[in-house]
Amino acid sequence: MPSPSSAYPQPSATDRCPCLSGSPFGECCARYLGGGADAPTAEQLMRSRYTAYAVGAREYLLATWHPSTRPADLELDPAVRWYRLDIDRRERGGPLDGDGLVEFRAYWRHDADRSDRGEQHETSRFLREGGRWRYVDAAD
Template sequence: MSPRPRPVRATPATCPCGLPSAYDDCCGRLHRGETRASTAEQLMRSRFSAFAVHDEAYLLRSWHPTTRPPGIDFDPGLRWVCLDILGGTEGGPFSTAGTVEFRAHYTERGRPGELRENSRFVRHDYAWVYLDGNISK
């Protein structure tokens, strides 16, 4: 019996993170491991895109090992549609920690919603990773 082909995940033409670039040239490069995020905001954007395209491997890889869940349960009725960066602290190329406040817009079974969070990021093994966040309404 021949091996079963891996399913090919469709990728959006424009990047879900909100920057005016094609997904393959923007967050897709981080998801494929071709480069690493140089700032906490870039990691935040790439993680939003990973949720949008259901890239579990990238999400887990970019999560701090002390707070990382064993897996991601993607809700098939939830679609991430837009990201607004509201602010942040530190998190630059030479920082070791930072925060990013964002609002993520989604639809859940056709109904619009939003998630607002102030996320904390740190450097771990020389790479930016998501540590945790405070969700607000």
């Protein structure tokens, strides 16, 4: 796995995956974050990117961002805890598709002020090029 900051929670292989797929971390997002496999669908890439935010895997986030929209750098706030992910909708994004959309809600709280909490609601666009899915941006 890319070297996440120790300021982030680090699940063991047998812990429930932060993306809430129902699978253990070692059988779910860990294999993508660790570089052992590429996410086979746009939804799985979105789930693994959510997990990367939850565990502080900045390098994975940058590596899975489409080059046309990827920022030069990415700063994560270790005081923000991502604790729940809901998938609202998906369009295309399967193993044989070239593009896909995933609408989701990701819930967070701030460790320093537990009353500071919120959600990120987004419909993300993904492209599959050279057999690899990449996050492009939030759809309009």
